[in-house]
Each structure stands twice: as structure tokens, then as C-alpha cells.
Amino acid sequence: MATENPHSQQNSNPQISLYYQTRAAHHAVVTSDWLAQAQAAVGRHPEDAVSDNSSAGGEESGNGFSVIDEFNNWRKQPDLAEAVAAIRALASVIRSSQATTMMELEIELKKASDSLKSWDTTSISLTAGCDLFMRYVTRTSALEYEDFNSAKSRLLERAERFGEISYKARKIIAMLSQEFIFDGCTILVHGFSRVVLEVLRTAAQNKKLFRVLCTEGRPDRTGLRLSNELAKLDVPVKLLIDSAVAYSMDEVDMVFVGADGVVESGGIINMMGTYQIALVAKSMNKPVYVAAESYKFARLYPLDQKDMVPALRPIDFGVPIPSKVEVETSARDYTPPQYLTFLFTDLGVLSPSVVSDELIQLYL
Amino acid sequence: MPDYRGLVDEFVAKLNKRKVEGSQATARLTAELLRSVVSLQKLPCKNQASVLIESVRSVGVQLIAANPIELAVGNIVRRVLHIIREEDVSILTSNTGDLNLSTESGDEEIEQDNNPSSFAASIADIYRSSLCAPSLHALLEDAPSTKAPCRIYTSGVDSEEKDDKHSLSRKLKHFVIEAIKTLIGDIDSCHDQIAQEAVEHIHQNEVILTFGRSRTVLKFLRAAKEIKGSFKVFIAEGAPRCQGHVLAKELAGQGLKSTVIGDAAVFAIIARVNLVIVGVHAVMANGGVIAPIGMHMVALAAHKHAIPFVVVAGIHKLCPLYPHNQEVSLNEMRSPSELLEFGKFSNFMDYSTGVGAPPLHVANPTFDYVPPELVSLLITDVYCKEEEILKLENRLWTSNVVKKLVCLTENAYSIHV
Structure with a gap:
């Protein structure tokens, strides 16, 4: 199924959010040929791809070079977050750029980042990653007094480091969350999040005794995949259908979710169903913990559920649906900050209001 | 050595x-x-x-x-x-x-x-x-x-x-x-740094409720009195140690209108109160506080009547631990003699009579945990010095301070000594 993932410039199927296509490719049940594909993608050396592209592009200041292709190359790695892929893609824009002044480079980057952002408006971390990088390029005092070439190499170096940070971030988050997982606790998990998996894996490695309840995660059944992974770690796991959350909440000690994006209010945007789980947890006085890397902090301030770019995703009901019946295909919802207890980020354990403080300070 | x-x-x-x-x-x-x-x-x-x-x-x-x-x-x-x-x-x-x-x-x-x-x-x-x-x-x-x-x-x-x-x-x-x-x-x-803040929080003719005795609260009220003059203080005695009595004496000595009430009367009196000011034992990383026993009840009463529950605490009380940490969930059990006179009840508490454990037990825990939702404001001394008086919503405030504290401590990620 992953092989059908379109890598063309245009989103071939506007009915399905590109973001979720990537997720499906990364997180769906692993088939052997998909694995081979992913291996090939990882094995390919990034430098080659860049030089191929730029040589094909000719002299016209990297016009032939497509940032989106580059991004798609990076995106194929299942362990690489989208934001990091975006930053690496932007870095290769710098590398292949023939600009001679900072201003030129900035404009070029702006164009590239805009095209990346508009290519997939549904991916929040992609947008957030582009914004973060652009902010670094345009607003950093560190670059002001250097000559152009050293500034350029500095930018490249920074982009490289970002990749490492993203990998380290998960480890840090897993470490921070350990003291919150106590022996004998029951954790409810919704959706498949690499960070949450890392958290649970670390806890299992630390010989903690805990039980996990996984929601099914309709329609793409991400919960099945997570329960699969947890079973491999010998963690006791129980699957729930999505509607059994309130029923099981009394045996739950804490709710752990990942996030597609963390927004300025301190709330999160995550897979459909997170909001209702948070509501149930709040009404039963259970803590809701969010694990999210700091590059998912986005400059968005959704006022309600509909105040977002909708990310759509097909839903298979198993039976044909009459054409007169409308289907809600939105893939995610917004959970306001008052329903969250803590966010575990690589910046520390933050309460939602600190997150908004952090974001406001950064873009002030 | x-x-x-x-x-x-x-x-x-x-x-x-x-x-x-x-x-x-x-x-x-x-x-x-x-x-x-x-x-x-x-x-x-x-x-x-x-x-x-x-x-x-x-x-x-x-x-x-x-x-x-x-x-x-x-x-x-x-x-x-x-x-x-x-x-x-x-x-x-x-x-x-x-x-x-x-x-x-x-x-x-x-x-x-x-x-x-x-x-x-x-x-x-x-x-x-x-x-x-x-x-x-x-x-x-x-x-x-x-x-x-x-x-x-x-x-x-x-x-x-x-x-x-x-x-x-x-x-x-x-x-x-x-x-x-x-x-x-x-x-x-x-204490003096915190007391400087008093003017901002206490106004003429207000009725203040406090619980037990805290030196910080004493200085705070004294500073307020010097500037604002007349306001009333209700003091819940804080059984079983009844430190509230001492505070009442000290305040009355300063010429402040003070009234002592029993802990059980807090709910009855709370409707007349404008502001609750208390001292605490420790402030946790999530903004919750560890306080003398009985404080949770006061906080709930204040919450129920939408009365601000203000905590005053020196920066040395801010602790980068979460209340579920092992060290914190331990409560201290004090001597039962504070509750009961041993002579009167000795028959029921004696291990030598009868079989097994005696029928009467006395529990005398020292601390209450008050969750962060019930704390409306935390006043401490650290920002006054930087001439940057931050009075934001309690959660942001505490977690910011604690964030600073955490980094004041070890390298940012290991907060244990």
C-alpha cells in the first residue's frame, strides 16, 4: 500500500490528506516489500540526491531544483519527522543556491518554504518546521556580522544538527516521562505516536510494571499497530474500540497521547478522538499527558474545531454508504489547553500555559 | 576524612x-x-x-x-x-x-x-x-x-x-x-521581600482569612497594616497544634482586628471573607502546595465561594519535584499526644491488654496536599529583586519559576540531587 504513495508535485488525490498518506506509509502494517522500499530510501545518500538535482537544474539559481522532491526523499525515512525532513530540504536549497547575498538567499528560502507549506497545508509539523527554520535565518543576530559564505555554512550546519535534535528529543522526552509512570499503573493511549512508543519502550526497559489500553484508532487502525509494537515488548496491552473509552476510564491512571501539532494556546491538534478522550479524562479527574517534540510547536491559534485546515481521510465503513448520506472525514481534532495536564517536550515538562509563553517569546 | x-x-x-x-x-x-x-x-x-x-x-x-x-x-x-x-x-x-x-x-x-x-x-x-x-x-x-x-x-x-x-x-x-x-x-x-507585595493585594476594610501560623503571613499582614490601616483578619486555629492562637496574639498585639475561629468554622465564615492568605510548607513543580493539615479544606471552601486563595512562600520552598514523587507523597505522622491526652484513653491504646492491636488508633498527619487548581496566586520573593513583578495566573507563574529552578539545579534534565 505504501508503494502507491504519490510523490508527484501535485497532490493527486485531494480527498486524502498528504500528511495521512505519509503516516499510512510509515505506520501501517509493515509488508516486506514496503520494508525493502524504506531501506532503499534510507540507504540512498542525501548528498547524491542533492547534487543530482542541482546539476540537472543548471545555472538558473537552482530553478530546476525542486524542494518538494527533496522533501519527499527525506520523508521516506520512517524515523525522520516531517519537520526535520522539511528543514533538511530547506538546507539543500541553501546548498544548491547560487545567491551571493543574504537577502537573495532569504528570498529564495522563503519561496521554497512557501511552496513546501502550500504543497501540504495539512501537515502542521511541516509548517512549524519551515517557520522555525525561517525564523532562524531571518531573525538571528548570530548571522549579522559574518561574511556571506560563513553565514551560509553556519546555516547548513544548523540544519544538520536539527536532525540530531529530533532524534534526541524523543530520548529526552522518554527520560522525562519516566518519573510519571509508576508501578502498577494503567495507561490509556490513543493513536500511534513514535514519541509515546518511545516513552513506553523506555518504561518497559526500566522494568516498570504497567498496563496499556490501546484504542483501536479508526479509521486507519493505528492502535492496532501500537498494540502490536507493545506486545513485542512484553507489555500487557488491551485493545478497546474507540467508543469504549469512557467505559474503561475508571481503570485508567493516566492518558498518554502524541500530537500532530502544539498550538499557541497550549492546546494540541491530534488524531480524531483525542478531544473526547481528554474530556472524559477531565471529568473523571485523570491526568492527560502529551508527548511532543518542540519542533511541533506551531504558530496557530484555533478558536474551535472547525478553525483549522481540514485534513481529510477516507473512512471504510465496510458497507456501501448511500450517496445522500454525508460522511465526516476529518482526521483530527483540537484539544483545548484546559483539558491537558502536562506536555512532555524536549524543553522539559511544561504546563500548557508555559508552551504558549514559549511560543509567544520566540516569535515576539 | x-x-x-x-x-x-x-x-x-x-x-x-x-x-x-x-x-x-x-x-x-x-x-x-x-x-x-x-x-x-x-x-x-x-x-x-x-x-x-x-x-x-x-x-x-x-x-x-x-x-x-x-x-x-x-x-x-x-x-x-x-x-x-x-x-x-x-x-x-x-x-x-x-x-x-x-x-x-x-x-x-x-x-x-x-x-x-x-x-x-x-x-x-x-x-x-x-x-x-x-x-x-x-x-x-x-x-x-x-x-x-x-x-x-x-x-x-x-x-x-x-x-x-x-x-x-x-x-x-x-x-x-x-x-x-x-x-x-x-x-x-x-519575608520582607514578600511583604512588599502586600499593598497590592490587601485593601481597606477587607476581610482576610488565614490558617495556622506562618511568619511570612505575619509580616505580610503587618506590612499591609502599616499602609492600608483597617482590615479584619479571621484566623483559623489550625488544630491540632493550634498555631493560629499564637498568630492571633501577635496580630492583636499589633492592633489588628483579629478573630479566632475553629477549623470547622471555615466554611461557615468563608462567605464573609474577601481573600484567603496562607503560608505553606512547600510548592511543587506542578503548582500544587504541601501545607499544614486542614489546608485542603480551606482551599476547597475558598474555591467553592470563588474567593482568591493566595499562597505566600519564599523561593526556597519552591521544589522541582512533582507531588507523586516518592519523597513527597510521604506524609509525616506526629505524636498522638497532640490530639488526645494519653491518660484518659490509655486503656484502649495499650498493647498489653487484650489480644492483637488495641481498638483505638490515633492518626496525626502533618501535611495536606492542595492541588494547583485551587491555588489562585503564588507570591514569592524572587522577582521583586529583578524589579520585574510578575503577577500572572498561578499556573504559568509557578511553572515558569520552577522551570527556572529546575535549571538552577542540576543540568536541566536530572532534577534529583
């Missing part, structure tokens, strides 16, 4: 027997003890900071184990550890200039490195960044170094001459001791 052993043992014994009471006194004594530990510790030529850190840490572990519920001890130990690291970094940076000079004179060891001064500077930068709170901004401006900050400390200046080393060791010690002195001064003056 270091000479400070005796001092440490003495203080540990005091903590064990609960001879030291009150977070402020404990914090002060801890800081003083650590000051003598620092001054008595013999320092080798290399790695002074790490030796110092190691000795302070081992003393700290003992102190914390002696009385785990007195969180101020741990807080002060973390502060001192931070002070040592900070001073070490600042010495390292100031040495950068010296290094630069010595390259010109052609020192071999240093010339191995292409650019020693910038190397030292970058190390200093790394340390500095590891000392301050991680933030998105820092992530962008100064991404965490790829090379893990290996523990070099002042050993970076190995090539200095002998007497230089000597002065250096004295320098580090001297700076650290100076900084601890400032810390002790801060602890001493925290």
Missing part, C-alpha cells in the same frame, strides 16, 4: 529528630552547613569544581535522607550545586583572556589546538547553555553541542603555573562562598 564530617553528623541528627522546625530555619541552616563544607573541603589542583560538587552532593544526599519531607533541604542543596557550576563557568570564561595571552608566548600544550581561545570560549558557551533553561529560542540560537560536554571544568587551564593554580583554587572557593552568603541573605530577607 574531611573536617566537616562532625558538623554534618550533628545537623543530620537534628533533622532526624525533627529538632529543626520550619522551612526557613532549615533552609538557612542547610546553606550555612554547605558553606562550611565548601570552605573546609581541601581542593586538588585539577577538577576543583567537580570535587566540590561531589562533596556537596554527598552531604546533600545524607541531609535529604535524614528528613525527606523537609523539601527545603533539597532545594538549597540544588541551589548550592548550581552556584558552584555557575562560578566555575564564569572563572573559565575569565580565563579565556589569559589563555589568549599565553599562546602568544608560545606555550606548546596550547598550540596543539588551532584556536585555543575560541575553543575555551566555546566550552564556556556550552556550559552556559547547559546551565540555563532549555527553550525554543536556545534551541535555535545555540543548538545543543554535538560533542557532549565532557567534564572538563577548570582543568581546561592545566597549563597554568603552580602559584596561579593556587590562587585559582582560592578564587573558586571564595566566589562560591560569597554566593552562598548572598543566598543566606536572600533566605533571611525573603
